[in-house]
Amino acid sequence: MSQDTKDRIKHLLVQSVLKNMKAADIIDDSSLIDLGVGLDSVATLELVVALEEEFQVSIDEGEITPEILESVNCIEAFLSGKS
């Protein structure tokens, strides 16, 4: 996967969870947990569904651990394992 993938992830994060951020302000390896990602199960579900739609993969909510949501890099690595 590429920087393009990471940019698409950032875009989805802004749409589903990080409502008051700009995609450009999210750094690839900065902690998403510190920004509030993963705190709310509804927002996490929205993110999972959005990731499925964007990357055409199947994700079970039960697969999503705090480690996967740690950073954009971690989400990208998780998606790489899916494709």
Add this chain to the structure above:
Amino acid sequence: MKTVPELFISAVNKFSSSDAVTEGDKRVSYEELGRFVNRFSSYLTSLGIKKGDKVITLLPNSIEFVVSFFGIAQLGAVSVPVSTAFKKQEIQFFIEHSGASLVLTDEGFAELLKDSASESGTLVTVVKEDSSDWQKSDEIQLDFDCIRPEDEAIYLYSTGSTGKPKRVSRTHTNLLALADNHTQTVGWNESDRVLFTIPISHTYGFGNFISSIKIGAAIVTLGEFNRHKVLDLVEKESVTIFPAVPVMLDALARTHIKEPGDISSLKLVISAGAPLSEHIFRAFHSKFGIYPRQLYGSTETGVISINLGDSIEERFGSVGRAVKNVEVLILDDNGQEVQSGQVGEIAVKSPSMTTGYYGLPEETAAVFKNGYYFTGDLGRIDPKGYIYIVGRKKLFINISGNKVDPGEVENVLTSHPLVKEAAVLGVSDDKGGELVKSVLVTEDDVESGEIMEYCSDRLAGYKVPRIVEFVNELPRSPSGKVLRERLK
């Protein structure tokens, strides 16, 4: 049949060989459930629980939740269901406010509450594990004669504008009426199998739960919403009724399914807790071939209405007609009925409703008037009796069916050492729902992530602000009231 234990025993005797509850691979018949509940009452007695005592059930949807509720009821004690989404500080409030002498929970929560509960003298016991003590208890002979229909059976908590949840007490009479109103309207029967992934501890889940038991339906439990598990369970357990909230229906409609299972057993999908958008209504139907039906209810009254009409395509936006035995009026600001079709406040009279909020006489007097509960919701009724909700007067935020009191979140925010002032409000998301937004005046620089984490340690996830903004001062009216509208 006038009390919850009588309702339960009647179901056990009538539907003894039918499934009562399933959880994963575990399956309990009504006859077995009767024995489990008896043992549970015996166990509670050994812990000193007696009539009138308050017992918190801090459990996910599970066999143990069902057993606990009726085990408590059979002793004439009062159930206090508390959501497992809550954090330690929130749970402590419920323990103290309800005066609970016992908390029934799992190992994780027992560890979390170990110190604080012992300080308050509340016993915490683990009932959700494979070899819990209650399962080893002997069955006992119980005397239900001491339980009167007017006795308190359950405490539920309503979100309000007081900064803390408000206690709503419901009697045995109220709960039997709740089950009657619901089942007589919807026409459930003993062949129904109801999937519970919405929490039974919440008024919406509880109404469906007590109704299911009354008519001998099977309760198919799922502790946490999971799209694939929901679809698997519908097929495997031949689920006929699925109470949900719009965010669940949206996620299901958008889920890519490689091999769709057989969900033809499903005959009723209920949507409640938040408005159902036309997009979700149509997307869900397009994917699964069944229309979601909106239901309307409140913690104070139980179920109020459900949309079971034939013309669902035209009236998808309606929460339906009042259920049996429930009266709904639309009133103007002077308490007079408006003309048909006009908008006003929705007022409800129901045999299942509470009489007020514990310890809050002013709040009670403001919304319980002339035998009606003034919901704070604005709505209209069409000539056929279909109710449409168009807005609300109350100050709370609706997050996917979970109500958030801005005052409660503001209290937590201002307890942060760097936050001087806080205003919390609901803002629209891009799907017709709401988000919690906070606007803060701080004494020094602080990151929004730190604020979210601080709230997350003290509040259920859905109450944590998703948007955090900083300002030099909050806009206020001449009387000092924060002008929230200007902060949207």
